[in-house]
Amino acid sequence: NAGVTQTPKFQVLKTGQSMTLQCAQDMNHNSMYWYRQDPGMGLRLIYYSASEGTTDKGEVPNGYNVSRLNKREFSLRLESAAPSQTSVYFCASSGGGEKNIQYFGAGTRLSVL
Amino acid sequence: AQKITQTQPGMFVQEKEAVTLDCTYDTSDPSYGLFWYKQPSSGEMIFLIYQGSYDQQNATEGRYSLNFQKARKSANLVISASQLGDSAMYFCAMRGFSVKLSFGAGTTVTVRA
Numbered sequence: 001n002a003g004v005t006q007t008p009k010f011q012v013l014k015t016g017q018s019m020t021l022q023c024a025q026d027m028n029h030n031s032m033y034w035y036r037q038d039p040g041m042g043l044r045l046i047y048y049s050a051s052e053g054t055t056d057k058g059e060v061p062n063g064y065n066v067s068r069l070n071k072r073e074f075s076l077r078l079e080s081a082a083p084s085q086t087s088v089y090f091c092a093s094s095g096g097g098e099k100n101i102q103y104f105g106a107g108t109r110l111s112v113l
Numbered sequence: 114a115q116k117i118t119q120t121q122p123g124m125f126v127q128e129k130e131a132v133t134l135d136c137t138y139d140t141s142d143p144s145y146g147l148f149w150y151k152q153p154s155s156g157e158m159i160f161l162i163y164q165g166s167y168d169q170q171n172a173t174e175g176r177y178s179l180n181f182q183k184a185r186k187s188a189n190l191v192i193s194a195s196q197l198g199d200s201a202m203y204f205c206a207m208r209g210f211s212v213k214l215s216f217g218a219g220t221t222v223t224v225r226a
Contacts (some may be wrong), residue, residue: 019205031212033213033214040218041218042117042202042216042217043158043206043214043216044216045213045214045215047119048212048213050212058213076184088156090158091206092158094212098146098162098165099146100146100208100212101148101160101163102117102148102160102214103160104150104157104158106156106157107156107157107158
């Protein structure tokens with residue numbers, strides 16, 4: 001079972017370059033999320049999509065854009081990468097219900113030089 | 114706004130002993146959910162256990178149990194009979210009315226043989 005798949009796993013960018021992080025889930029979940037993880041700070045929510053066709057800002061949205069392409073796919077775009085965006089990025093999805101447990105992808109390690 | 118506090122940056126535990134990881138939270142939502150995730154050195158985020166704010170009993174999942182004290186706003190994770198494979202970072206998280214999760218900074222557990 002694939003679950004949540006993120007691509008790429010690693011990426012190095014130069015300041016000012018753009019890139020898109022891809023995320024796809026095969027669990028038929030309605031909600032999808034993008035987080036970043038920095039040392040000592042836990043995970044912080046960048047953007048989320050509660051359902052297909054909707055997106056909302058999280059705690060740290062500046063410098064990012066998202067697209068909920070369809071129910072399966074939720075992409076994160078960095079238009080002009082900055083060194084402060086060096087981080088590990090996680091995509092997650094959840095299927096609703098009382099627990100609404102979020103299941104995570106393996107992460108993308110991004111370095112901006 | 115929701116806040117999760119994990120005050121133990123790192124802990125050591127002897128193999129086969131139990132360890133308790135502290136988590137306190139703050140929220141104004143009358144209904145909420147509490148989660149614990151494990152992040153081994155490989156980097157993935159693994160869901161461990163869930164506790165609903167109206168659940169009458171403390172949640173248990175195998176060797177994991179959640180010591181939920183609602184009045185004290187604490188949701189401590191207890192790992193019994195520690196194994197070397199339990200060495201990882203552990204995150205406490207919480208969800209209120211929204212689908213969004215708020216994470217604590219994490220606690221690193223090192224199991225000694």
